[in-house]
Amino acid sequence: MSKSWSGSWLPTIKRQAVTWRQSGVGVFTRQRHMELMQVYSDPNQLPERPPIFRKGFPAVILALTGAIVVVSLIQFNASDQFEDWMYAVAAIAGGPAFENAPRPWGAFAPYVLHTFLHGGSFHLMMNMAMLIALGPIVVQGLGRANKSAILFLAFFFVCAIGGAAAQMLWYALDAQNGIAIGASSAISGLLPAIGFLRNGWRGAASISVPWILINIALAFLGGDIGVMRVAWAAHLGGLAAGFSYPIFLALSRPGR
Incomplete structure (x- = not known):
């Protein structure tokens, strides 16, 4: 006989596991450093700053980013009661x-909505x-047809589902309470897609190895970085799901 739920999401475990990732290390030569530090006496010599969003930037990336930002901002500014409901709907736990x-x-919604x-x-x-x-590279690999946006979203959420499934498996094996939220489960899957x-x-495979090693190290550290807990299992699950990208490439071909 199942027990009734008498708790609340936020007091029980509030943001216990937070997913995040950071990559990229800049290396500057002395010559490049001098170029960057050059003082231009003529305003016309100032280098033109490239636009953040170049012409042809995939609309699906802007739409997805905007949707995630809007929902997250609602979450950040919501009352405790409404935020508790959002966790109940979307958090992996x-x-x-x-x-x-x-x-x-429903029980399946968090597998997608945690992002x-x-x-x-x-x-x-x-x-x-x-x-x-990373997103535009993966979208452009699917072609310029309208269905490339649909295929990208499908691929993105397949990676999210893979990440959520791996995290839930770890929770079952670990037998400890945990919550994981964030889009990095799905974003991890973009790495093997770009490598392919x-x-x-x-x-x-080669582009995935560093991310695998980083998350294995995090697993041995208990998933903690300072005050943050990283959902390393979700990262690895999303990364594994990213190897399904060739299927979406095949679906993007004309006539499919």
Whole structure:
């Protein structure tokens, strides 16, 4: 006989596991450093700043980023009662404390919707920066047809589902309470997609290795970085799901 749920999402575990990722290290030569530090006496010599969103930037990336930002901002500014409901609808959660927790939109909804919630402004900005940086490459690989946007969204959420499934599996094995939110589960899947576009399966594997090693290290550290807990299992699950990208490439071909 199942126990009734008498708890509340926020007091039980409020943002216990936060997903985030950061990549990129700039290396400057002395010559490049001098170029950057040059003082221009003539305003006409100032280098033109490239636009953030170039012509032809995929609309689906802007739409998805905008939707995630809007929902996250609503979450950040919501009352405790409404935020509690948002967690109930969308957060990945496992462990004894959440065994009989209510799921207003069903048990499957969090596998997709966890990508729209975030643990704070920094978490949101990091994930959206990565989505804007990596997403267009994956979209353009699917072609310029209208269906490329649909295929990208399908691929993105397949990666999210893979990440959520891996995180739930870890919660079941670990037998501890945990909540995971954030888009980095799905964003992790963009890495093998980009690698596949560059050099086939070998490229997909080689680009994934650093992210795999980082998350294995996080697993041995308990998933903690300072005051943040990283959902490393969701990252690895999303990364694994990203190897399904060739299926979406095949579907993008004319006549399919």
